[in-house]
Amino acid sequence: QKEVEQNSGPLSVPEGAIASLNCTYSDRGSQSFFWYRQYSGKSPELIMSIYSNGDKEDGRFTAQLNKASQYVSLLIRDSQPSDSATYLCAVRFNNDMRFGAGTRLTVKP
């Protein structure tokens, strides 16, 4: 069984701080990695995708991938109350896409 693990949270950070979200996966051959944001009552929407080891930055978001450690993370700099949501990690191996249970983030003003 291919597993994707995330801390369920809740993770609470003050406005302006850095939020760090972590994800581990079990299948070493996994090829594609994604972070989705899901607001309550809404569908998941893509934040970042990453395919190779290292960091990938997009605005306030940085995804980090370490395939040797089977670890992918998402950093949110200058966190805003509007970032409060559940963040889902997703991992693809061939045709198989698996999601973690999500980490609930609250950014307090």
Added chain:
Amino acid sequence: GAGVSQSPSNKVTEKGKDVELRCDPISGHTALYWYRQSLGQGLEFLIYFQGNSAPDKSGLPSDRFSAERTGGSVSTLTIQRTQQEDSAVYLCASSLVVPPDTQYFGPGTRLTVL
């Protein structure tokens, strides 16, 4: 262009009735996924279609659940003899199969079984 669409947006049914949920993927996306999400829970994989290949049905929770995809585009998820535990949001997603292989989600169908 248009995103993934799903219908109906809400469905209330009585226990024991059959329901059909529809998904229209993004044009050109050969991969289509169905997920179920119960309140406050993560995404539960149900079924995956890719082109003309046999679907991956490994996530279907029981034989009351079935799905088809006609012409490589529209998909229908059917739940027979619905039970209260089937109440959830059913999400459809589509993607390409090579990078960028991001899944794009539809708005979901909220199913309530009374």
